[in-house]
Structure formats: structure tokens, C-alpha cells
Amino acid sequence: ASRLARAFLAVLVPSMACWRVVVLAVVASAYKMARRPVHAMTARDAAADAAGTLLVSARELRGAVSQALRKRLPERNDAEVLSTAEKLVADVEYQVCQGASVDAFADALALHHAMETCEDASLAGLLTESLRILTDAYRLFGLDGVFTSFNGGKDAVVIMQLSRAVFAKACVQAGRIERARMIFFELQDEFEEVEDFVRDSHKTCDLELRRYSTGFVAGLTSCIEEEEGRLLAFVLGTRRGDPNCGKQGTFEPSSDWMPPFMRVNPVLDWEYGDIWRFIRLFQIPYVNLYDKGYTSLGKKSDTQPNPALKKPGTADEYLPADMLSDWSLERAGRIKKAPKPIIEPEQCDAT
Structure with missing residues (x-):
């Protein structure tokens, strides 16, 4: 034994x-x-990234979304944040395309949720409609078939944030993490502050930004040619109060003398005050010229601070743009140009 x-x-x-x-x-x-x-990056991630594909788990993406939600919605407790992240992110692995930032993507997804659940009485209806329009645009033209015009102005800031949020929502449903596509038409007489802001936004929001210095029509034509002539949608910051913009709808085909594309106007029914209410409510960064009395931006040679915002008794001090009480004076700081024979809606300054 x-x-x-x-x-x-x-x-x-x-x-x-x-x-x-x-x-x-x-x-x-x-x-x-x-x-x-x-x-x-793990060994699996490194191998996937070498092949152009990086994989992120649902747990990792939920963690990033939770952090973003805490910043966007600080009034939510941890249980609510975790529950929301669980609902926003399905239990699958996500393909990260071309090194896109997971944190910037998570912020866009959190912003979409914040806008979707907005309780502000004056903005909720506008946001619902804008989100619907952009959701339809990405559904009809695909994730890579929509470009948002981002010139750095206030309206462009709003549509950029709306677009990246809806884009993130569409991407997560497709199991992908990508950069939203933006297009920037350079001006020869651009404000340095606008250039700096566009460059900073490109980095912080992790955007795919195409820049063209050939003018609007030539730039659009080049962009379409680079996409092998496929039908594209371009998101614009056009509002009904903008001059020379006619009777556009939310989806408006391009003019017959231009290359074929679809205009998408998600803020068509927004007013000047709505733009600033959105920026303030969601703490959206914007170019600092608006804090110096500018209310509508074009070239340096045809733009000055709005005289309606000049502080009484001062030589050159102005109130910030969101203090403008008479919204019809939005463009009072713009130096009028001689009328052109033909003015296309696409050429309107939506800033």
C-alpha cells in the first residue's frame, strides 16, 4: 500500500x-x-495592420465610447453610461481602416447619441430632421460616397459635426471604424485663423480631408474624377436665408452645366440662432474670429467685424457672434461685391 x-x-x-x-x-x-x-497593438493587431486592417474588440470600443459619453453627458451616472455603450456597440470585432482613431470615432458616436437624445425644445426637432437627412445620404450613396464641405465657418462646423456623428453610427452598424470624408476649397485670401482651425479640426476629429486650390467647380470635378466618376453626394451648409441659394430642397441635383452630383442640405431650415445654440449646447470648437465680432466669413478682403456688434464707446471692440440679436444682420460685415451674371447655389458662403 x-x-x-x-x-x-x-x-x-x-x-x-x-x-x-x-x-x-x-x-x-x-x-x-x-x-x-x-x-x-497586439501581435494580431500588428499583423492585421500590416495588411491594412486593424481589429478592435467590442470591449475596447465600448470602453472608448464610455469615456466619450462621460465627457459629452457628464450628468449621466456610470451605470447609465455603461448601459448606453452596450447598446451602441454590438458584440463583434470592428475593422479599423487605414489607422483611423478609435477615440475620435468613439467621440463621434457619443455625439450622435447626445444629439439623438437632445431635450432642448428649440433644437430637438431640427436635429432629428438633420440626422435623418444625413442617414439617408449615407444609406443611398454609401460610406465612401458622401463628402462634407468643410470651409471652417460656423455652418460648416455644424455640418461637419453632424456628418461625422451620423457617419460613425453608420460605420458601427457595418462593423467598421473609418474617417469621415471632408472636402476643403482653399481661398487665395483666406484668414490665417480659418486655415489653423481647419488644420486643427482635421487632426482632433480625425477627418479624411481633401484640399483643392483650383476653385469650387474645378475642385468638385477633380474629386469626382478621383472617385472614377461615380455619383457622389456633397453635404453643404446652405440655409434658406443664404443669398442666391434659390429654392433648394434637402436633396438637390447639381446644375446641368456642372458634373453630376447630389447636394445634401441638412441644415436648410436652421436659422442663425440655431447654429449658435447647437455650438454652445454641444460645446463645439469654432474659429476664434467669431469671438471678435465676425458673423459671416469670406475672404479677408471682403470681410470685417459686424458693425451691429460694436461695443458702444469703443474704437474697435466687438461682442461675440452669438450675441447678434437681429439675425437678418448676419452678413452686415461683408463688403458687397458687384453682381455676377450667374451665381450657383454651391458658391454661396455658408459661414
Whole structure:
């Protein structure tokens, strides 16, 4: 019996030691994973990224979305934040395309939720309609078939944020993380502040930004040619009060003398005050010229601070743009140009 016991122990003890090593290895691995930064690259990620595809787990994306929700909606408690993140992110792996920022994508997704659940009486209806229009645009033209015109002005800021939010929602439903596509038409006489703001937004919002210095029509033509002539949609910041913009609808085909594309106007029914209410409510960054009395931006040569915002008794001090009480004076700081024979809606300054 004693010999049998010794034989049993001779087998059991090494086995227990082996299992102990295995258990310790598993615990150590789990500990390392817990301490690993949320988006650190694993060997699997490195291999996928080398092939142009980086994979992010639902847990990782939910973590990033939770952080973004806490910033966007600080009044929500942790349980509400985690529950919302669970609903926004399906339990699948997500393909990250061309090194897109997971954190910027998560912020866009959190912004979409904040807009979708907005309780501000004056904005809720406008937001619902704008989100619907952009959702339809991405559904009809695809994730890579929609470009948003981003010239750095206040209206462009709003449509950029709306577009990146709806784009993120559409991407997460497709199991992908990508950059929203933007287009910027450079002016020869551009404000340096606008250039700086566009460059900063490109980085912080992780946008795919195409720049054209050839003018609006030539730039659009080049963009369409680069996309092999496919039918594209361009999101514009046109509002009904803008001069020379006619009777456009939310979806408006281009003029027959231009390359074929679809105009998408998600803020068509917004007014000047709605633009600023949105910017303030969602704490959206904007170019600092608006804090110096500018209310509508064009070229430096034809734009000055709005005289309606000049502080009484001062030589050159102005109130910020959102303090303009008479919205019909939005363009009072613009130097009038001689009328052109033909003015297309696309050429209107929506800033």
C-alpha cells in the first residue's frame, strides 16, 4: 500500500506543479491584459495592420465610447453610461481602416447619441430632421460616397459635426471604424485663423480631408474624377436665408452645366440662432474670429467685424457672434461685391 501511495504521489505532485504553472501563466496574462492600454497593438493587431486592417474588440470600443459619453453627458451616472455603450456597440470585432482613431470615432458616436437624445425644445426637432437627412445620404450613396464641405465657418462646423456623428453610427452598424470624408476649397485670401482651425479640426476629429486650390467647380470635378466618376453626394451648409441659394430642397441635383452630383442640405431650415445654440449646447470648437465680432466669413478682403456688434464707446471692440440679436444682420460685415451674371447655389458662403 505504501509503495502504491508513493507511486501515486510521484505522478500527482509533478502534475499539480504543472497545473500550478499553467494557472499562474493564465493569471499573469490576464493581469497584463488588464493593464494594457485600451488601444495598444497586439501581435494580431500588428499583423492585421500590416495588411491594412486593424481589429478592435467590442470591449475596447465600448470602453472608448464610455469615456466619450462621460465627457459629452457628464450628468449621466456610470451605470447609465455603461448601459448606453452596450447598446451602441454590438458584440463583434470592428475593422479599423487605414489607422483611423478609435477615440475620435468613439467621440463621434457619443455625439450622435447626445444629439439623438437632445431635450432642448428649440433644437430637438431640427436635429432629428438633420440626422435623418444625413442617414439617408449615407444609406443611398454609401460610406465612401458622401463628402462634407468643410470651409471652417460656423455652418460648416455644424455640418461637419453632424456628418461625422451620423457617419460613425453608420460605420458601427457595418462593423467598421473609418474617417469621415471632408472636402476643403482653399481661398487665395483666406484668414490665417480659418486655415489653423481647419488644420486643427482635421487632426482632433480625425477627418479624411481633401484640399483643392483650383476653385469650387474645378475642385468638385477633380474629386469626382478621383472617385472614377461615380455619383457622389456633397453635404453643404446652405440655409434658406443664404443669398442666391434659390429654392433648394434637402436633396438637390447639381446644375446641368456642372458634373453630376447630389447636394445634401441638412441644415436648410436652421436659422442663425440655431447654429449658435447647437455650438454652445454641444460645446463645439469654432474659429476664434467669431469671438471678435465676425458673423459671416469670406475672404479677408471682403470681410470685417459686424458693425451691429460694436461695443458702444469703443474704437474697435466687438461682442461675440452669438450675441447678434437681429439675425437678418448676419452678413452686415461683408463688403458687397458687384453682381455676377450667374451665381450657383454651391458658391454661396455658408459661414
